[in-house]
Structure formats: C-alpha cells, structure tokens
Amino acid sequence: MHFFTTEEIELLSRCTLCPRECGVNRFTETLGYCNSGAGFGVSAICAHKGEEPVISGTKGICNIFFEHCNLQCIYCQNHEISRNNSNCLLPEQDFDSLIKRICAVLETTENIVGFVSPSHYVPQMLAIIRGLHNADKQPIIVYNTNGYDKVETLQMLEGLIDVYLTDFKYLNSEIAQQYSQAHNYPATATAALKEMYRQKGSTFIVNNDGIAESGIIVRHLVLPQLVSQSVEVLKFIAEEISCKLHISLMSQYFSTESVKNHAHLCRTITADEYSQVVAAFNELGFFNGWIQNLESNECYRPNFWGSQPFEM
Numbered sequence: 001m002h003f004f005t006t007e008e009i010e011l012l013s014r015c016t017l018c019p020r021e022c023g024v025n026r027f028t029e030t031l032g033y034c035n036s037g038a039g040f041g042v043s044a045i046c047a048h049k050g051e052e053p054v055i056s057g058t059k060g061i062c063n064i065f066f067e068h069c070n071l072q073c074i075y076c077q078n079h080e081i082s083r084n085n086s087n088c089l090l091p092e093q094d095f096d097s098l099i100k101r102i103c104a105v106l107e108t109t110e111n112i113v114g115f116v117s118p119s120h121y122v123p124q125m126l127a128i129i130r131g132l133h134n135a136d137k138q139p140i141i142v143y144n145t146n147g148y149d150k151v152e153t154l155q156m157l158e159g160l161i162d163v164y165l166t167d168f169k170y171l172n173s174e175i176a177q178q179y180s181q182a183h184n185y186p187a188t189a190t191a192a193l194k195e196m197y198r199q200k201g202s203t204f205i206v207n208n209d210g211i212a213e214s215g216i217i218v219r220h221l222v223l224p225q226l227v228s229q230s231v232e233v234l235k236f237i238a239e240e241i242s243c244k245l246h247i248s249l250m251s252q253y254f255s256t257e258s259v260k261n262h263a264h265l266c267r268t269i270t271a272d273e274y275s276q277v278v279a280a281f282n283e284l285g286f287f288n289g290w291i292q293n294l295e296s297n298e299c300y301r302p303n304f305w306g307s308q309p310f311e312m
Contacts, residue, residue: 003095003131008123012038018070018119019150019188034068034120035084040128041121043067043081045101047109052248052290054212055142055165057110062102062139064113064128066121071146071180073169075223075265079256082117099131106139110211114142114165119149122156129160140213147189148182154195164196164216170229171236193218193241202244204288217289219248222277225264230277238284247289249277252296268297 004012011017012026022032031037042064049060069082076082093101106113113132118125129141140162147167168189170176176185196216204215218237222230237245251274259265271294278291 003127004123005126008126011123015120017122017150017153019148019182019184020070021150033084034070036066036068036120040095040098040124041067042098045105047105048114051114052165052217054206054210055112055114055163055217057112057209057211060109061142062105062109062113063116063144064102065116066118066124068120069117069146070120071148071182071185073146073180074262075179075253075256075259077221077252077254077256078117079258095127095131099128099135102128102132103135103137106137110209111138112140112142112211114144116144117146118143119145119153122153126160140211142212145192147192148180148185149188149192151191151195154192154199158199161199162214163212164200165219166193166196166216167219167221168193168233168237169221170226171232172229175226175229190236190240193237197241197245202242204246215246217246217248219250220277221250221253222269222274223253223265224267224269224273227273227276231280234277234280234284234286238286243285244288245286247281247286249274249281249289249291250296251292251294254297269294 015022015024015026015032020033024030024032026036026038044065046063047060048063049056051061055061065081067081067086068084072084080086102113115125132139141160142163142165143157143161144165145167147169169180169185171186173183173186177183200214200216205213207213220230220233234247237247251269253269255266255268274294
C-alpha cells in the first residue's frame with residue numbers, strides 16, 4: 001500500500017471517482033459498476049503506433065490499458081478488456097515490477113505515456129506517475145478517456161496531465177443509454193470537456209520532434225446511421241467550446257461480434273456518411289485535427305490476448 005497516498009486510499013475506500021458514484025469500498029469483494037478493485041488492473045502495456053501523429057510520433061506511445069470501463073458501449077472496439085465481466089489482465093506483479101515494465105517499453109517509444117480508460121483508475125494512475133518520476137522518468141502524460149469523467153476528479157488532475165485525449169460520443173441521452181448504458185453521458189461529457197478546456201485552453205504545444213506536450217485532442221468515432229449526432233457534437237464544440245480545438249474524426253469503426261446482428265451497428269460506415277461529417281467539420285470552422293482513410297477500419301482491430309495488441 002506504500003504506493004498510495006492517504007487521500008487515494010480514502011478515494012478507493014468509498015469510490016465516487018467516476019459519474020457512477022457507486023460508493024463501494026474497492027479494498028473489499030463488494031465492487032461497483034466497473035467491477036474493479038483496488039489493484040492496478042492493467043490489461044496491457046505496449047508501444048502503440050496507431051494514435052494521432054502528435055501522440056505516436058515515429059516510435060509510438062507507451063500505452064497503459066486499464067481493464068473494464070465505466071461505460072459499457074455495446075460496440076466497444078476494445079471489448080476484450082473493457083467488458084466488466086472480462087478477465088484479460090497482465091500476470092499479477094508487484095508495483096516495482098510494473099514500473100520497470102513501463103520503463104522498458106518507454107525505452108522503445110517516444111517519451112510519452114498514455115493511460116487508456118483511466119477514469120475509474122485515477123489513484124492507480126497517479127501512483128504509477130509517481131513511480132515513473134522516482135525512476136527518473138519524466139514522460140509526457142496523456143489521459144486517454146471516453147469522456148465520462150467527473151469534473152471534480154478532473155480538477156484533481158490539474159497540472160499533472162499534459163494532454164487530454166478525450167472521446168466525445170453523442171449528445172442524445174436516449175442513444176447514450178441504448179449504446180453506452182449512460183443516459184447522462186451528454187451532460188457529463190460536455191461538463192468534462194469544459195473543465196479540460198478551462199485547464200488547457202485551445203493552445204496546443206508540440207516539441208521540436210512534433211510530439212504533443214500540452215493541450216486537448218477531442219476524438220469522435222463516426223458511427224453508422226448517426227451522422228446527425230456527429231454533426232451535433234461538432235456544432236456543440238464549435239459554438240460552446242472553441243473551433244480552435246484539435247479534432248480527430250475517426251472512420252475506423254468496425255462491428256464486433258456483439259453487434260453483428262444489430263440493426264444499425266452491424267456494418268462499417270459508408271464513404272457518404274464520413275464525407276458528411278468531414279464537410280461539417282470544415283463548415284463549422286475547425287482547422288486543427290485529423291481525418292482517416294475510410295479503410296482504417298481494417299487497421300485498428302486490437303487483439304488483447306496477444307503480446308502486442310496493435311500489430312500494424
């Protein structure tokens with residue numbers, strides 16, 4: 001327990017880290033919505049070259065994937081580790097071994113660490129960051145989140161997170177409930193993004209190697225038959241936040257086994273669907289960000305049962 005602060009132990013003892021606010025003691029066997037205990041819950045530590053160019057660089061980012069999720073999106077692309085009944089963990093290891101493993105991966109990547117799905121593992125993330133600092137590592141820290149974050153938790157992270165890499169999925173509560181079991185996702189995600197913007201603004205800083213050092217990237221995964229939602233998300237960001245933000249418009253959606261028979265989610269997006277969203281991006285005045293080739297849905301299909309989930 002030496003790796004947690006007193007405050008972090010208290011947070012885990014009555015967990016209200018994420019918007020679910022389950023209030024459970026994660027040191028006991030009675031767990032909350034995410035079915036996650038007080039351990040580190042790391043499913044994978046790997047170099048990932050498939051992120052945005054300012055995140056991946058030429059050598060990739062060292063990504064740390066946490067298990068389970070405080071959303072349960074029926075179409076989740078990382079379903080092998082995100083399902084709250086899954087058990088795709090790295091072999092149990094002590095804290096020092098975990099830090100050594102991260103440091104070893106960092107030796108092969110850019111000096112940047114991404115924490116993926118960290119919303120329900122914030123104390124563990126903070127302990128890992130301290131462990132890296134104690135090992136004389138000062139990587140750029142990326143908070144790679146689904147956007148379902150409490151403002152109060154994000155406020156705890158001010159000054160510690162270099163880059164917020166956040167999803168913004170939808171603005172319709174019914175769709176959010178149907179697809180992600182979170183009717184309050186729109187209100188929560190908009191408040192979270194506003195807090196990130198308060199901390200970082202629209203300024204995006206890269207170093208001499210073109211690697212992001214500070215700022216916000218908003219990811220939006222375009223889904224089949226939801227072009228109107230994509231446009232609404234972009235419109236909200238442009239009108240309520242800033243059209244100077246960096247937006248990553250993702251066309252990489254593919255249908256997983258769980259939605260292969262779904263009325264809408266059983267297919268990839270069409271060229272027309274994606275072009276409509278890209279057109280809205282341009283019409284709303286965005287000028288920072290990235291678009292993908294439509295064929296990207298063949299390139300980003302992770303296998304978390306393998307030693308390298310993202311073989312490219």
